[in-house]
Amino acid sequence: MRLLLIHTILAAFVAYFAFQHPITSGVPYTAISATLLFAAVMGTLWLSTYFYRRTYFRKLPKLLYFILFFIKELLVANLKIAYDIITPRFRIQPTVMAFPLTVKTDLEISLLANLLGLTPGTLSIDVSEDRTTLYVHTLYLKHGNLESLKQHIKNGYERRILELTA
Amino acid sequence: METSIDWELVREIASCVFILSGAGFMLIASIGLLRFPDFYIRMSAITKGSTLGLGLILMGMAIYFNQPGILLKVLVIIAFTYITAPVAAHVIGRTAVQNGIAFWEKTNLKEFREYLTKHRLERQINQDRYTEEAPVTMEKDGGAGDVAGKV
Numbered sequence: 001m002r003l004l005l006i007h008t009i010l011a012a013f014v015a016y017f018a019f020q021h022p023i024t025s026g027v028p029y030t031a032i033s034a035t036l037l038f039a040a041v042m043g044t045l046w047l048s049t050y051f052y053r054r055t056y057f058r059k060l061p062k063l064l065y066f067i068l069f070f071i072k073e074l075l076v077a078n079l080k081i082a083y084d085i086i087t088p089r090f091r092i093q094p095t096v097m098a099f100p101l102t103v104k105t106d107l108e109i110s111l112l113a114n115l116l117g118l119t120p121g122t123l124s125i126d127v128s129e130d131r132t133t134l135y136v137h138t139l140y141l142k143h144g145n146l147e148s149l150k151q152h153i154k155n156g157y158e159r160r161i162l163e164l165t166a
Numbered sequence: 167m168e169t170s171i172d173w174e175l176v177r178e179i180a181s182c183v184f185i186l187s188g189a190g191f192m193l194i195a196s197i198g199l200l201r202f203p204d205f206y207i208r209m210s211a212i213t214k215g216s217t218l219g220l221g222l223i224l225m226g227m228a229i230y231f232n233q234p235g236i237l238l239k240v241l242v243i244i245a246f247t248y249i250t251a252p253v254a255a256h257v258i259g260r261t262a263v264q265n266g267i268a269f270w271e272k273t274n275l276k277e278f279r280e281y282l283t284k285h286r287l288e289r290q291i292n293q294d295r296y297t298e299e300a301p302v303t304m305e306k307d308g309g310a311g312d313v314a315g316k317v
Contacts, residue, residue, distance in 0.1 A: 031236070081211055094270055123255060
């Protein structure tokens with residue numbers, strides 16, 4: 001986590017100061033070129049961690065994949081709810097489900113609750129006092145089945161969060 | 167070979183698409199705020215739709231200006247909005263439950279019943295404030311109905 005922060009700041013500084021140098025005077029200073037340089041520096045630093053921080057080397061691709069997965073979920077669910085709003089009939093089946101948590105620490109629980117709060121259709125209401133259950137208000141069931149929705153959350157979000165924080 | 171693409175135009179079209187779709191998401195979310203039957207479903211619609219809409223509009227702006235400084239600021243704004251919006255939604259939703267705001271009559275509360283009993287909220291939610299205070303809002307769905315029977 002700290003390594004990721006250090007690398008990001010370092011890459012941002014490189015991407016900023018490289019364009020001040022006379023060598024790069026021919027390259028236009030735009031968002032695309034700066035992003036590419038930033039990505040290149042981050043990639044090099046990431047490859048170098050293979051020699052001294054193996055866990056970081058493994059986790060960064062997973063983090064990127066998780067972000068992509070999350071954006072996909074966000075768009076799909078938003079389109080679904082938008083379709084429901086602009087067509088006359090509701091197809092929502094609102095349910096308050098008790099989701100059994102496997103994540104344990106504060107960080108993981110709040111991360112999971114926040115991510116669920118961002119996906120449209122789900123709204124995290126409360127955590128039980130013994131931290132074993134998360135109460136989630138959801139609009140859509142997967143295949144009309146509560147269990148398969150729980151499986152989806154477990155495999156899609158919770159497993160990835162555990163992989164990242166473990 | 168005269169195939170020079172006008173990148174300025176491409177960027178402008180891309181940013182237009184982003185901004186228009188973002189505004190569209192916000193508009194649809196606002197319509198959802200009017201159409202949906204109960205507080206919780208409305209809140210689900212409005213918080214998420216406007217968060218995604220804001221993100222898309224800001225991305226469109228970053229594409230239009232095409233400067234690293236603006237891109238960085240836009241990304242930071244999006245990150246902070248996406249961190250704080252669900253927290254606000256969660257707090258409002260939890261407060262609503264604890265104040266006994268009624269659920270929609272078709273809501274499946276089977277797994278939530280234990281929680282309600284434990285916090286002695288069952289009576290509050292069952293007494294159905296919507297029918298007492300604002301019967302007009304629910305008439306389309308046949309009134310707030312018998313929530314107690316469903317619970």
